[in-house]
Amino acid sequence: MITWRVWKTEAVHCNTARRISLQTGCRCGFCPANFRMLRRLLIIVVILAGTSPGQVCAAGELIAPGYGTLDYVVPTAGSYALPPLGGAADALVVDSNGSERQLYQLFGERYALLSFMYSSCSDVNGCPLTAHVFYRLQRAMAQNPLLAKSLKLVSLSFDPEHDTPQNMHLYANNFRHTDAPDHWRFATTRNQQQLAPILQAYSQDVQQALATNGLPTTDFYHVLRVFLIDPQRRIRNIYSVSFLHADLILADLETLLLQERGTQVGRQPPPERPGSFGPGDRKQGYARADYRTDSLALQNREGQVTDLLRYASNPPLGLPAVPRPHELVLSPASIALGRKLFFDRRLSLNKTFSCAMCHVPEQGFANNEMATAVGIEGRSVRRNAPSLLNVAYASRLFHDGREDRLSQQVWAPLLAANEMGNPSIGYVINTIRSLADYDGLFAAVYDAQQPGMQNIGDALAAYQMTLNAADSPFDRWYFGGDAQAVGAAVKHGFELFRGKAGCASCHTVTKDYALFSDYAMHNTGVGYLSSQVNSAATVQVQLAPGVFVDVQREVLERVGEPLAADLGLYEITENPADRWKFKTPTLRNVALSAPYMHDGSLTSLREVVEFYNRGGIANPLLDPLLRPLQLQEQEVDALVALLQALNGSNLPVLLRDAFAAPVGDTGGASPAKGGQRGQGS
């Protein structure tokens, strides 16, 4: 039996699904919305009835993108991977002729799309949406023999009581007279006992909705999920409301067919050099006198909003499916809201400091300029701000792994006196509630809720879960089979990485994807070193490119805070064996997020590799996997070359999107409540 984490049904806003021409005959400009607006909507329908077709969405109403055209470009087939998500269970069902059949038989020999239905489903973004998308696919199959040969559509009822085999026969009859009679199969079960194991195997937590009087109704609560199943009967994708679209399904199918044939075509252009168009200064080579900035003037920076959701639904090549906490709403609207919060400087005590000021997008969502972070009013933080790229996969958060949920993690920086400095959760909530440009945004995503502790965290988590960057040169070579994607040094580096240097025992790479982290806690000695040896009398301080001075430690400590000791995991568990243990970070995009380690004590990738070459820092609790490696100079180069080949090709897209976010300037652009409305995102 398989289990996987699920998405909550998302509602998609009209403004993200504009240009919908509802071919279902929705001619009266009516757009189905949530149940609360029912009566009012009926009036709208009645008023609008008779007007010309076309304008389907009125503001604030909800309809899934599957009914229309996507307003973003579908990722090129073959430019991403669809790792198996587990096995698709077989089961005994009843087909539309009343015969008992195995589900696998209905799937046919090739790919299958499996959906669950019931004929009294009244949620327009539920079964009717699936029917609409299946119909489109069915039309495409009628026109494309290759597609027809590769795919079967299966609708299985979860209401055996009312969806009898006879009724399933009537559904199948829709296509009896067409050129494509057998592409879409309808099935049901004899009874609940036969159905229950199927629902469980496909995590379809169907519940009969209860009326307010406690009696069951014919409505079912169920999270819309459609399964794409391969010929080996493995689930390759699960579509929820936001992704159930014929074009996306066809691209996925084509991707799988290409992969079967071992080809990867339609590759995206080689990555642009991240930062080359950016407003921020990546300060690469800042230590040298010949340093030249590559940043753009602020007014020249170009922001471009993108559909971030796709990076969570179809992560770029080299990444597995994103683990999705089932209670998290991940939709264009929740992501846009999270992004707005992430860049909003007003969320700090003095209204000047946003998350993005420590997790700087053009610096790998980390901070290249500071070994350890600095928060509001210049207050120091004892640790390095880690990159947030691919943080969706981190099963442990923070360097000491003390948190495991993005939605909860956000309160740490929001409330830390030396980060964003807010005195309380309530203070943050009130700040957001008082900002006019947030009016209605939370309610639209979170079921009419006001901003609150849970949904603020959820929105920020939603945004961060889309910051997935892969399809790097390494991925295109290793997972994509493109021998030209990287040079010999990178290939050699990877051999060492998995072999002689032993890096892969903690920075893990699997056959199908690579996270480059086990997200476990290890003692590499970095923490030990900083807690023991800070006796050097002078500290080198850089003033400008190529200009350094040595400052007496004693002098420095008089003007600044001395770095607090850091015992890592021990501070959480108080188990002495956990001293100086820190979480393994991912190495994807690592070239962008210098300096390195939890305290930013190593400034370049070469320094890191040399650190490992020495076997880490000796201490009584050093991880047994670390030992001197005896790497030659050229082997060190090869490992560095590998680490530099891990930048995701979609980073420029992520960055342009980040630049498009409003930053919550208090200079009048986004006035507080009562004033003129600011620009929402």
Add this chain to the structure above:
Amino acid sequence: MSPGLRHSGCVLLLCCLLQPWTMAIAGEGVGAIPLIDQDGADFRLSAVHGSVVLLLFGFTHCPHICPLEMSRLTAALETLESRGQEVKAIFITVDPQRDSPAVIKSYLSHFHPTIIGLTGMPGNLDAVTDYYRVKRVQAPTTQGSYLVDHGNSLYLLNAQGEPEALVPPGLPSSHIVNLVAALQEHTH
């Protein structure tokens, strides 16, 4: 089972499932059940036997799926009309309590003018919905009102009043048009 036997098969099966009092009616056929149209006149489904019929169940207080379904039906009827294809369309309420003939009439004024709206004695409506295996259950809302959960697929009935196909919501009106055309071609 051969297609010819299929329908008689289901009717037989249904007869066994139905209550004794509906059995009597089923004997005469669903076409004989007395219903009331939007003008308050007596109406039996046998009146439309001989034509292809598009049959929809719903209720006027139904918030979103029904208006969508009615709009889809209207769009299909407009195309069929423009092509000169003869078809009858019927809306049967699953909420006789609130849907009086007058209420239905005003509701229908927003959709295609040829749609016939029907209500009836609750027992008679039950017999019709049971015959077509349409679910209908009242579901109270928190506002003290109620909705009626009901099967909302569109029935395509042949000239004998037997279901030929069930069109789920979500399929476009053009599909309904094609389906009607195909059925008429096959019967001629």
